[in-house]
Amino acid sequence: MTGTRDATALEMVGVTRRFGGFTALEEVSLSIAPGTLHAIIGPNGAGKTTLFNILTGRLRPTAGRVLVNGRPAHQSPEHRRVAMGVARSFQVTSLFQDLTVRENVRLAASGRRLRRALSMWRPVEHDHAGLARAGEVLDQVGLDRVAERRAAELSHGQQRLLEVAMALAPRPRILLLDEPTSGMGVDDIPAMESLLARLAGTHTVVMIEHNMALTMRVADRITVLVSGRVLTSGPPEQIQSDVEVRRAYLGGELEGASDADAE
Numbered sequence: 001m002t003g004t005r006d007a008t009a010l011e012m013v014g015v016t017r018r019f020g021g022f023t024a025l026e027e028v029s030l031s032i033a034p035g036t037l038h039a040i041i042g043p044n045g046a047g048k049t050t051l052f053n054i055l056t057g058r059l060r061p062t063a064g065r066v067l068v069n070g071r072p073a074h075q076s077p078e079h080r081r082v083a084m085g086v087a088r089s090f091q092v093t094s095l096f097q098d099l100t101v102r103e104n105v106r107l108a109a110s111g112r113r114l115r116r117a118l119s120m121w122r123p124v125e126h127d128h129a130g131l132a133r134a135g136e137v138l139d140q141v142g143l144d145r146v147a148e149r150r151a152a153e154l155s156h157g158q159q160r161l162l163e164v165a166m167a168l169a170p171r172p173r174i175l176l177l178d179e180p181t182s183g184m185g186v187d188d189i190p191a192m193e194s195l196l197a198r199l200a201g202t203h204t205v206v207m208i209e210h211n212m213a214l215t216m217r218v219a220d221r222i223t224v225l226v227s228g229r230v231l232t233s234g235p236p237e238q239i240q241s242d243v244e245v246r247r248a249y250l251g252g253e254l255e256g257a258s259d260a261d262a263e
């Protein structure tokens with residue numbers, strides 16, 4: 001591998017995605033450095049979810065390439081990306097609501113061995129590695145105090161933290177988070193923000209997020225998508241003062257984001 005390739009954890013090169021005659025993404029290129037938090041923002045319908053699904057392997061690009069640590073990945077399905085060290089956050093709907101928080105993370109830690117881990121006749125206490133990993137991750141995300149509660153008993157904000165914990169369990173190097181604060185009350189947001197800030201030091205994080213104030217505080221770089229194209233990419237302060245970006249958002253959300261105490 002060349003030095004240049006090593007400098008990029010995740011890369012999209014000229015990615016186009018069509019749905020029938022409709023072009024949802026057009027010639028999108030972006031490059032994400034290891035150990036940085038890269039946010040994807042843009043108005044509704046800009047193509048953020050489509051881009052995210054192409055990064056996770058849920059969707060194939062119509063044209064263009066995706067590289068993970070310099071290795072072509074655009075033909076690899078989701079489970080192959082996981083083996084390459086890429087994980088996406090689970091959805092609240094995929095939590096096992098009747099199992100404890102610790103059990104949910106233990107099962108996620110078992111990763112590709114999930115089916116085996118789920119088998120009813122395998123005593124839980126024999127899964128030492130899974131239990132140990134669950135303990136580490138629950139400490140990391142701040143859910144250790146509620147480890148023995150059923151997932152269903154958690155607040156929505158805690159369930160969102162649990163989704164991230166489950167994504168972290170198999171030790172991915174690249175973490176893809178789809179709107180980590182969506183549906184959260186204001187009281188729950190600081191815990192997620194603090195987790196995102198900590199993860200940014202240890203993982204490559206790509207997140208779609210609608211909370212502009214939070215995005216401006218935690219992101220190292222931001223890519224703005226508009227109508228399926230990259231309008232611009234840069235550090236938060238550059239994005240916030242970009243006239244074209246402000247026009248795309250009609251001023252509103254980014255004006256609020258300039259006030260760090262807006263939350």
Ligand SMILES: Nc1ncnc2c1ncn2[C@@H]1O[C@H](COP(=O)(O)OP(=O)(O)OP(=O)(O)O)[C@@H](O)[C@H]1O
Nearest residue numbers: 019022023024042043044045046047048049050051
């Ligand atoms: N499976 C599909 N078939 C047809 N069109 C689709 C499909 N998925 C997405 N699109 C279209 O592609 C465009 C981009 O959608 P996408 O969901 O990626 O945008 P988004 O930026 O995530 O929007 P939002 O912020 O509202 O979630 C939209 O016009 C959408 O209707």
